[in-house]
Amino acid sequence: MSFQLHVWGPAFGLDSIDAECLAAIAAFRHIFHHYDWSLIASNDTSLSPDRTLPALFHDDTWISGYMNIISYAIHHNTSYAGSLAxxxxxxxxxxxxxxxxxxxxxxxxxLVALSLYASPNAWVELTRPAYSALLPFPLTWTxxxxxxxxxxxxxxxxGIGYLAAEAEADEAASKSGLETTSTGFLRLRQQLGPKKSMQPEQTAAIRxxxxxxxxFATLDDLRGSKKYLLGTSSPSSLxxxxxxYLALMNVQTPFPILAQSLRCRPLIQFLRMIETEPQSYVLPRQESKPRGLPGTIYVFADGAIESIAGAGESWRRWRHGGIKSDEGEEIQDSSQTPVAVGSAVLGLVVVGAAIFLRGLSPFGASTHRFAVPKEETGLYRFGEVGAMLDILPIFE
Structure with a gap:
């Protein structure tokens, strides 16, 4: 059976939206002939027991995580197109x-998280729409x-996680008086202290x-004048x-602090070298199997339950086989069972409503609303006098 590499799909002009998935794709292209493996942009972490991508399926076995996958591939590949060092x-x-x-x-x-996820501008304009393009409705909501x-x-x-505003803060920024600065993050309220002459967001951008x-300097020092980072004659998994990671750091965001820093470093030449190395074949892409309605409902309900305060952690424990005692034995947390079950029911109800209203746009897409102007409905049709009468309780 050939190797099946499951990954997050393409985004930002790259083969994947995820750094380890990009690494696995590039490594497999170097190691294998095109007929020895297939690339599946499944976008489905539930396939792997560890619930992570990239994930490799081979001989009825799942392996997840980049380093684990590379180790497995090296030891189970018998016809090398190339070799890792x-x-x-x-x-x-x-x-x-x-x-x-x-x-x-x-x-x-x-650093990638700050550039593509924590920055409200990058999240709204790039990353969230990218996930919306990869996922089926209604998983774009969770x-x-x-x-x-x-x-x-x-x-x-x-140490600068306070830049990572919650998604709700993006929409509430205009109402609360917050605004987005040239750094791409929300402007924070001025704080008193000896550094009050420098705004907090400016300090954060500098940091x-x-x-x-x-x-980048650390990686530049490791490479030095060598072609590959470890000084080997052929590339290694590193x-x-x-x-x-460098490919995602080089993405042009609305406020590309990270990309600009990379492009000023010798390390950018290493990225260009890996990108432009001769490719002997087109990636052996294979369509992923449709999730189906039951699978979509399960994944959506799972995500909805995890987002519920007080129930998410209990649900994760039960999903992974219960709670472990200090001796490693599995025990049940009966006090949390009703919470988990009730949350599951709630999740399924939400799914039903979501499917019923599937005409709604996914996160990251524009929403258009069409409605009759208020002045053309009810007593408003009769001008100012009608407007005065319309607010009276007797006309509700």
Whole structure:
């Protein structure tokens, strides 16, 4: 059976909206002949037991996560189109591979989260519409918000998570007096203190650029004058993982602080090299199987339940097989069962309403409303006198 690589679909002119998916696609294209694998933009994390993408299906086995997938592919591939250098690394190179992979998955993912998810402008104009194009109705109402919440948690690990305004704050900005600044984030209220001469959003933008510059400088120092990051004769899994993150960092957002920082670094040449390396074949894309109505309902209800305060955590525990005791034994949390069940029912009710009203535009799309002008209805048709009479209770 050929290898089936399941990923998030294309966005921003790239093969995927996700960094690890981009890395896996580039690595598989290097490792395999086109007839040994297929690329499936399923956009469905529920396929994998770990509920993450990328995910690889081979010989009735699911493997998720970029590094796990690459390790599995290397050890189960018998007809190489190309080879990764991972099996011939020195102890120092192996240590660098682990250390810099961790840097990418923490600091790198946090920077991407700030650029594409936490910034209200980038989220509304680019990222949310991209997810809406990848997902079927009504999953456009739940999954993008879940993805943004996860990205905001990564942004918070960088110490400037307060930039990650909630989605509701985007719409409430004009009503509350907040406005978007040249940095792409919401203008925060001026704070008292010795630094009050510098607005908080300006300080945050400077901090964001410093984090980006430090991140790129670290990778530049690792590469030096070498072609590949670890000094190997062929690319390693680290090279493709770095490509995945740099490709998303180079996306032109409304306020491209991260992209501008990257384009000033020698590392941009590494990105160009990976992008322009000769490709021997077109990606072996394969259509994903339709979810079907039951599958869509399940995924939507699952996302709706997770978003309910007080019930989401309990539902996640039950979904993953119950709660574990200190000894590792599975126990039931009976006090939370009614909450989870009630939330499931609520989720299904919401799904029914959503399907009934499926004519509504998904998140990220424009909504057009057509209505008869108020002055042409009721007593308003009789001019000013009619308008005065219309507000009286007897005419309701």
């Amino acid at each position: 991972d099996n011939d690394l020195t102890p120092q190179q192996e240590a660098d591979l682990l250390a810099y992979s961790s840097l990418l998955s923490t600091r790198g993912s946090g 999954i993008p918000i879940t993805m943004r919440a996860a990205a905001i948690e990564k942004a918070e690990s960088l 964001f650029k410093q984090l980006a510059d430090d991140f 090279d493709f993982l770095t490509y995945g």
